[in-house]
Amino acid sequence: MDYVGRFAPSPTGPLHFGSLITALASYCEAKSNQGQWLVRIEDTDIPRIYPDSEQHILRCIDAFEFVPDGDILFQKDRLEIYEDVLVQLKAQHDIYACQCTRKMLGSNAIYAGTCRDLNLDFANQAIRLKVNDEPICFDDPLQSRQCSNLAEDLGDFVLKRRDGIISYQLAVVVDDYLQGVTNVVRGADLLDNTARQIWLGHCLGYPELNYLHLPLAMNADGRKLSKQNFAQALDPDNASELLSQAAQALNQPPLDLDRPSTMLAQAVAQWQRERIPQSTILSQIYQ
Incomplete structure (x- = not known):
């Protein structure tokens, strides 16, 4: 099967280091395998979209001279597709309506299945996916073999919120399938999402993907660089220097400073996945 990878940022804030x-690792993995590299904007959580963040993402893709192999996809334009998938899951009896509020659930991290057998009407309720009491495992080239029993670790999980927002879990699984994605390269902060996504894909009859979770860049406070932690936005005017630093963070051979497209070609030509630190975090501090 031909390699299809993707970069799928969420516009809850500007892109950071x-x-x-x-972006660099997913691009190099795809291109070094003679594959395609797609870009998707994961913007289903519309209330959390940060002003101008989508524009910043698109500006950075242009400034860093990443060229996607296809049109950039916006999830907020695909809500009807996700609703159709919920209809399929309902017909398969894989989902149910849940009236539990956060206040009712309290601090319980594992959903106890309170509403699973109540046969509630689906209107104006959260929608949960049933999980099985069995391990789900996958092999990650950087993070080794990962296993999770969703029934023990999480319980039935939400695919659509009470306020109508489609969950990240549903949208990402459906779009990866419809876009023909075969390989997912993303941060290790999403490791605990993978078992959920494998299970949902199994319920929908989708082929299982290959996953690679990168070590996270951390700030001086020991927290991962993120929009929530106010990580510094990427400066499109400093693209070449930042590309060089990103390659260094991934422990790749140095890049010659040049225009970004030339540096990306060099990064692909000398890409060595085995050099990426096999850890969930990078040792160097970034801003």
Whole structure:
């Protein structure tokens, strides 16, 4: 099967250096395997979209001279597709309506299946996916073999919120399938999402993907670079220097400073996945 990878940022804030590491690694993995590289904007959580963040993402893709192999996809334009998938899951009896509020659930991290057998009407309720009491495992080239029993670790999980927002889990699984994605390269902060996505894909009859979770860039406070932690936005005017730093963070051979497209070609030509630190975090501090 031909390799299809993707970079799928969420516009809950501007792209930061951790985002660039993911973009570079996913691009190099795809291109070094003679594959395609797609870009998707994961913007289903519309209330959390940060002003101008989508424009910043698109500006950075242009400034860093990443060229996607196809049109950039916006999830907020695909809500009807996700609703159709919920209809399929309902017909398969894989989902149910849940009236539990956060207040009712309290601090319980594992959903106890309170509403699973109540046969509630689906209107104006959260929608949960049933999980099985069995391990789900996958092999990650950087993070080794990962296993999770969703029934023990999480319980039935939400695919659509009470306020109508489609969950990240549903949208990402459906779009990876419809876009023909075969390989997912992303940060290790998403490791605990993978078992959920494998299970949902199994329920929908989708082929299982290959996953690679990159170590996270950390700030001086020991927290991962993220929009929530106010990581510094990427400066499109400093693209070449930042690309060089991202390659260094991934422990790749040095890049010659040049225009970004030339540096990307060099990064692909000398890409060595085995050099990426086999850890969930990078040892160097970034801003």
